[in-house]
Amino acid sequence: MTEEVILRVKGLQTYFHTDEGIVKAVDGVSFDLRRGETLGIVGESGSGKSVTNLSIINMIPSPPGRIAGGEVEFMGTDLLKIPVKDLRAIRGNKISMIFQDPMTSLNPYLRISTQMVETIVLHQDLDKKAAKDKAIDMLKLAGIPAPEKRIDQYPHQFSGGMRQRVMIAMALSCNPEILIADEPTSALDVTIQAQILDIIRGLTAQTGTSVILITHSLGVVAGMCDTICVMYAGRIVERGPTGELFEAPKHPYTQGLIKSVPRLDKASGERLFSIRGQPPNVIDLPDCCPFYPRCDKAMDLCKRKYPASKDLGNGHAVSCWLYTEAK
Amino acid sequence: MGKFIIRRFLSLIPTMFVIITFSFFLIRFAPGGPFSGEKNLPEQVIQNMMKKYHMDEPLFTQYIRYFGDVLRWDFGPSFKYKESSVNELIEQCFPVSIMLGSAALVLSVVFGILVGIISALKQNRWQDYLSMSLAVVGISVPLFVIGPVLQLIFAMKLHWLPLTWTSRNTSVTFALLPVITLAFPYFAYIARLSRASILEVLRADYVRTARAKGLSENVVIAKHVLKGALLPVVSYLGPAFAGIITGSLVVESTFAIPGIGRIFVQSALNRDYTLIMAEVIIFSLILVLVNFLVDILYGFLDPRIAYK
Numbered sequence A: 001m002t003e004e005v006i007l008r009v010k011g012l013q014t015y016f017h018t019d020e021g022i023v024k025a026v027d028g029v030s031f032d033l034r035r036g037e038t039l040g041i042v043g044e045s046g047s048g049k050s051v052t053n054l055s056i057i058n059m060i061p062s063p064p065g066r067i068a069g070g071e072v073e074f075m076g077t078d079l080l081k082i083p084v085k086d087l088r089a090i091r092g093n094k095i096s097m098i099f100q101d102p103m104t105s106l107n108p109y110l111r112i113s114t115q116m117v118e119t120i121v122l123h124q125d126l127d128k129k130a131a132k133d134k135a136i137d138m139l140k141l142a143g144i145p146a147p148e149k150r151i152d153q154y155p156h157q158f159s160g161g162m163r164q165r166v167m168i169a170m171a172l173s174c175n176p177e178i179l180i181a182d183e184p185t186s187a188l189d190v191t192i193q194a195q196i197l198d199i200i201r202g203l204t205a206q207t208g209t210s211v212i213l214i215t216h217s218l219g220v221v222a223g224m225c226d227t228i229c230v231m232y233a234g235r236i237v238e239r240g241p242t243g244e245l246f247e248a249p250k251h252p253y254t255q256g257l258i259k260s261v262p263r264l265d266k267a268s269g270e271r272l273f274s275i276r277g278q279p280p281n282v283i284d285l286p287d288c289c290p291f292y293p294r295c296d297k298a299m300d301l302c303k304r305k306y307p308a309s310k311d312l313g314n315g316h317a318v319s320c321w322l323y324t325e326a327k
Numbered sequence B: 001m002g003k004f005i006i007r008r009f010l011s012l013i014p015t016m017f018v019i020i021t022f023s024f025f026l027i028r029f030a031p032g033g034p035f036s037g038e039k040n041l042p043e044q045v046i047q048n049m050m051k052k053y054h055m056d057e058p059l060f061t062q063y064i065r066y067f068g069d070v071l072r073w074d075f076g077p078s079f080k081y082k083e084s085s086v087n088e089l090i091e092q093c094f095p096v097s098i099m100l101g102s103a104a105l106v107l108s109v110v111f112g113i114l115v116g117i118i119s120a121l122k123q124n125r126w127q128d129y130l131s132m133s134l135a136v137v138g139i140s141v142p143l144f145v146i147g148p149v150l151q152l153i154f155a156m157k158l159h160w161l162p163l164t165w166t167s168r169n170t171s172v173t174f175a176l177l178p179v180i181t182l183a184f185p186y187f188a189y190i191a192r193l194s195r196a197s198i199l200e201v202l203r204a205d206y207v208r209t210a211r212a213k214g215l216s217e218n219v220v221i222a223k224h225v226l227k228g229a230l231l232p233v234v235s236y237l238g239p240a241f242a243g244i245i246t247g248s249l250v251v252e253s254t255f256a257i258p259g260i261g262r263i264f265v266q267s268a269l270n271r272d273y274t275l276i277m278a279e280v281i282i283f284s285l286i287l288v289l290v291n292f293l294v295d296i297l298y299g300f301l302d303p304r305i306a307y308k
């Protein structure tokens, strides 16, 4: 990991205009991603992780979605301001994505070769033959046996884990600067999850690709990420280097998340901790700390205003009234 | 795949066997007979006629004889049109009906898909509202209303197109109104079907993947959306063709077209056994073959279909 910031997200707001009201799926998210860094975004389902990352490549379905504010600065340009043609040259090329469900993320009607070659030909100066060779190499790197044979098959001829390897191979085939992996293992068997994470880690480390790893499981990010952002109801409530975040979590929500990770070194009879209550509905959310109804340390102030982010040094920051002085 | 096609093709034989057998006995057991309308014939004449058409033999013997004839593609003499054989009648009338039906099918598929794509891509805009209103009309208004209304507007008021078939007027313009009438309901249904199916596929995960790869919207639609989205249309082709063939009976009488439709109704009323049987057999054969082709086409389009 270097100090060069390759992606800077600043004050991102993505809203959905639905019949029930405005869903503030992402409301003021900011983070930096450095070259070679692996950044984890953790949060319960519905906290806005996927929307954040689709916003980065400006792929929010509109209507109903709309990016209401903020900047996504990638290597000096704001991706939210450039024409869609320039954006397409970046998608799948400089910034590529892997999605949660490998069973539905590949086109069932097209051969793997067709789907991989079209990406490579689109972004690189290669003819079809060379692109196919490149695709076979990528499949081999992603751990697919007999890739020169498998590449001419259709997605249904692959298992879930194998399809996710295909997705990884496809996503990395244009040597992207950034790989965004949106819950890449959530739909897979536990035994395969570790393999898939290993492949992502191994392949991106070789090329120095930065990774944004989205997950709802702290266990997944712990072993893999340099930095972790904890998301709650469309906001990043705490961000910090992995080690520090696990040793000295500041936000009550982060503390709760860490306490609720099952651990082998605990007595087996002990009950697993779980945060009480339900995640909030982000429709027409008032300006308050969205976590206060579930928080043991909630104060009067928490219900009235959302706290600004407090920098604790060393890249560690938290948005909580326990640490921020009210002005 | 080759094996699958052969096996699927062989399975047509028992289907046709059942259809022929079933219709043969069904028609024979229907009340009345080919000579029941002619009340004043002397007994002797009827006896002679029965003998001529082998109707004095036991039913099962007749069935066996008939089956053998059909295998040689000989449908026998007509009971009513005494001057021509059934084969001749079919050869005269069938091509007209087939042309009408095929033209209507092609028209409904091409325009149905086109309009479906436009409405899906312009969802909730005027193009969509216009197309879908048209589609509702097409689905809910029956053929015997659409035909005369088109005649009224384009033939009688505007004088753009001929009203009905005449032996003098055989130009293409004549075919326009009947083909449009016949195609309209199927066009409407296919437009709605493809619109709904495209909208669904547009939300599919693999389409999001295609966009995230940087493909342009045109490529995403043409390469990633349409193939999956049009599969339901392909499986609708069989029923659509069946419907068009049935519909052509109505349209032929509206436009006075000398197709099979006119003699079909007549033959049923006359209990013209041989002619009815020939029509049933040929219609069934066409439907069965169309469904066979649709199955093969579907198999080519959807790789997940396993040919075991």
Ligand SMILES: Nc1ncnc2c1ncn2[C@@H]1O[C@H](COP(=O)(O)OP(=O)(O)O)[C@@H](O)[C@H]1O
Pocket (backbone or CB within 6 Å): A016, A018, A023, A025, A043, A044, A045, A046, A047, A048, A049, A050, A051, A052, A061, A064, A065, A282
């Ligand atoms: N197309 C959409 N229309 C309306 N609301 C949406 C849409 N996509 C996402 N949302 C809302 O945005 C919020 C965040 O969703 P998401 O980012 O997918 O959560 P997750 O953290 O599980 O990835 C959710 O409340 C969801 O209901």
Ligand SMILES: [Mg+2]
Pocket (backbone or CB within 6 Å): A049, A050, A051, A182, A183
């Ligand atoms: Mg998600």
